[in-house]
Amino acid sequence: MIALNKTNIERLEEALYGDEGFLIKLRMMNGFDENKFEEVCSILKDCEIEWKNIDSIPKRAVNLIVEICPAIMTYLDNSLYCKKDEKWNEKMWDAYLKIYDLILNCCG
Numbered sequence: 001m002i003a004l005n006k007t008n009i010e011r012l013e014e015a016l017y018g019d020e021g022f023l024i025k026l027r028m029m030n031g032f033d034e035n036k037f038e039e040v041c042s043i044l045k046d047c048e049i050e051w052k053n054i055d056s057i058p059k060r061a062v063n064l065i066v067e068i069c070p071a072i073m074t075y076l077d078n079s080l081y082c083k084k085d086e087k088w089n090e091k092m093w094d095a096y097l098k099i100y101d102l103i104l105n106c107c108g
Contacts, residue, residue: 044102
């Protein structure tokens with residue numbers, strides 16, 4: 001549920017760094033939280049709509065967005081050594097590409 005007074009940037013920051021935040025879990029190697037991932041993707045879609053007709057996106061948003069892909073990549077690099085499950089690996093790469101595309105759409 002969306003809080004009434006929160007901007008998309010605030011929602012993104014909370015989803016990434018709040019209690020049980022997506023990036024916090026990744027960096028602590030506490031697993032890939034699919035629900036948080038989908039929440040981040042949903043917020044990025046909202047950001048894309050909001051920023052579609054503006055010339056630049058807010059600096060605070062950029063600071064958040066540039067953290068996402070490196071954190072996922074680091075998690076994947078560390079996890080791939082431990083997990084030999086081909087389906088899991090493919091699912092994680094698909095998630096990485098999905099969020100990468102969403103970020104490009106937000107910024108492009």
